[in-house]
Amino acid sequence: MSALPADALTDALADLVAALPDDVVVSDADRTEKYRWDRSQDPHAGTPLAVVRAQDAAQVQATVRWAAEHGVPVVPRGAGTGLSGGASALDGGIVLSLERMTAVEVDAECQVAFVEPGALNSAVKAAAAEHGLWYPPDPSSWDICSIGGNIATNAGGLCCVKYGVTSDYVLGLDVVLADGTLVTLGGPRIKDVAGLSLLELFVGSEGTLGVVTRAVLRLLPAQSAGATLVASFPTMTAAAEAVVAIRGQLRPSMLELMDGPSIRAVEDFRPMGLDTAAGALLVAQSDAPGAACAEEVDAMRRACESAGGSDVFVTTDPDEGELFVQARRLVVPAVEPLGELMLEDVGVPVPRLPQLVDAVAGIAERHDVLIPVVAHAGDGNTHPLIVVPRGDADARVRALAAFDEVMEAAIALGGTITGEHGVGRTKKAALPAQLGDDVMALTRRVKDALDPAGIFNPGAIL
């Protein structure tokens, strides 16, 4: 919160309102309300002084300069689909929304897109596709999440098992620093090692180091159509063994797992004939070109059968394949009716997936909490979905304990508390246990060097 008394702050805000075009600064409670939370529904979210709905980099700069002058915290915000409270509003702070900065411009010859932070991931994919090109990163929320948020969290997704995460596609960034300076880092060059890796430092910084106002994103030639394989397993452990075996031989373009409770939740939510008796369902894709695709799928089938998989189904019909991918993506909405969700995204080295799955099952049982698990299994990245029946205060306490223990289990297995959602505010307490005091101190030193007054997203990560 600002050091200024409330009256002085209100006067100061008038200066910002006057400096920006009409309706850029919004401070009516009924209009700012929806900017208080991201999708994590952080119960500690505050009430902002105002929301600035910036239209261009100059307005972002003006806002940051004003905030620096008055010591007002700034929470940058994209589409608000974050899952760890990284965009929770702060009492008396500014929410700096980038939702109106949505331009996407493709340079097909350079194979890059120049993108404003409020553009949706799906808009970049669509613009690239018009030129026969492809923007790979595909968080499950791809049709509602913004590129700015993707960059802030270094978002992953389903295809990153073969194609990498957001940082692999960020070639350049325009960033507004804590004093309002606008810097350009990188650009439409594939290889560039001139100077320190500052570009990379901003990717995944969750709005704590600067505000991205434009990104240069790398595009690839469009992906081959490929094939989809689905296999049932008696247990998640058996399915995880198949995952390790597949990864050792080849590079599938998708390698996802759903556990029994997830399968049944999806089937209840939208009946589509999934095997509700299965302990786990593996959904894999190969986009290898031509005949190699069938060879890859055959190798995956053999790996599944060797690990105890059955009912292996293969399709090269993209629509049919997409049905199974949708089933995987439907897990979160399908589980949501069962209660509020605390979404984890813990990860481990891939061979330790079975141990992590076992540990989560133990935690669920010990705390009497329902925890369906889906996983970007090929990357060792899992989503235990902790379900809190609505209005059950005792269940909430048990769920919070389970939330912490799942992170502890991941750390104990040499893993991470967050593979793609970010630390934000909901996972902050667990970060020191993963990183240790020395890395926390190093983090603090970098933060202080770039944002000495601490105006950017205070309370996130650190």
Add this chain to the structure above:
Amino acid sequence: MSALPADALTDALADLVAALPDDVVVSDADRTEKYRWDRSQDPHAGTPLAVVRAQDAAQVQATVRWAAEHGVPVVPRGAGTGLSGGASALDGGIVLSLERMTAVEVDAECQVAFVEPGALNSAVKAAAAEHGLWYPPDPSSWDICSIGGNIATNAGGLCCVKYGVTSDYVLGLDVVLADGTLVTLGGPRIKDVAGLSLLELFVGSEGTLGVVTRAVLRLLPAQSAGATLVASFPTMTAAAEAVVAIRGQLRPSMLELMDGPSIRAVEDFRPMGLDTAAGALLVAQSDAPGAACAEEVDAMRRACESAGGSDVFVTTDPDEGELFVQARRLVVPAVEPLGELMLEDVGVPVPRLPQLVDAVAGIAERHDVLIPVVAHAGDGNTHPLIVVPRGDADARVRALAAFDEVMEAAIALGGTITGEHGVGRTKKAALPAQLGDDVMALTRRVKDALDPAGIFNPGAIL
């Protein structure tokens, strides 16, 4: 240089000698001489106080603590194959050699290698291959360069057109900081967004932020055998057009160019029947699996022919293909007999390759300097090799002017002064023109936060 007077420094060094095992600290001039230069033969390289040939992380820590206490600069050094003076010794400083830390341990299930910084790139490839795995990054110096140096420069290579650069394979680092603290960043996890991207900040930092004592490197399943295509072009411009067309459709695993002078130098150096009348030779590979490989090669052939290429030759014999790749790798040794080399590694957005090539030709003519050009063309990354006839002082002056102008030309085309060698000392003067004052100031802030006394590789980058 240290603030201590020479006598006091000699006394202080005795403490370091006593603290470390026999023969770790070397200070005889005849033994330290070879540690003064990297491969750039920087004429401003100094004479070190001593060389510390560390055997483990604890010895690195002891050395850094001693250096911090006495204000002595530390230049970390791998195999000394750097091309931009990043490992030039400093008068009165310590050269911290990692050449004795060469352990490589592969965890095949996790698909990672735990590697000490002095291990050669080729040793990591060999260790991975024993498990059917592959470490992709392949600088042309792969059989003589160390992983520590690869990480320091974020080294590229030939296959990075499809498989990315060193940073894409660094999952974890142990780093000794400026106060001697040893931190572990990341680990054998494919996806991990817990905290700021500190790991990424150290990759490409050229020894200015810390000393890497261990890396966790990602491995992939072994690459398919593939096919090699070679095509002659009348001009580099025509060849560059073929490169742009190929990149737009597919992802070759190699896409290299040699210009006429490079071809002729190689053919003079080791006759192998190259077309010495050609203006450019394109060497491309596809590693697409199965029949898709032939399809990719056919598409590349058509793109070459459309752009004016001729004598298109294709082979699926790996040994025959390797001959052409060797021809490409031989350019530097083949040109070396013509004089001392100033190696550039400027890059531009790929469609601007023809303009860069034209600009370099103009610079060569204007300054009466021979500048053969080879290129990792698929990434827009070129190596103009400025030749300085030995003992010709006037030619040296002209070559230095050309060296600067090549970087200016790259910047003017929206490019970079260095795509893979690093800034070091030889390209430092040109860095502000590329990055601008604000990014230079940001760089300085990060450097000061991590190394406030400036003991790590002072004079490199900044």
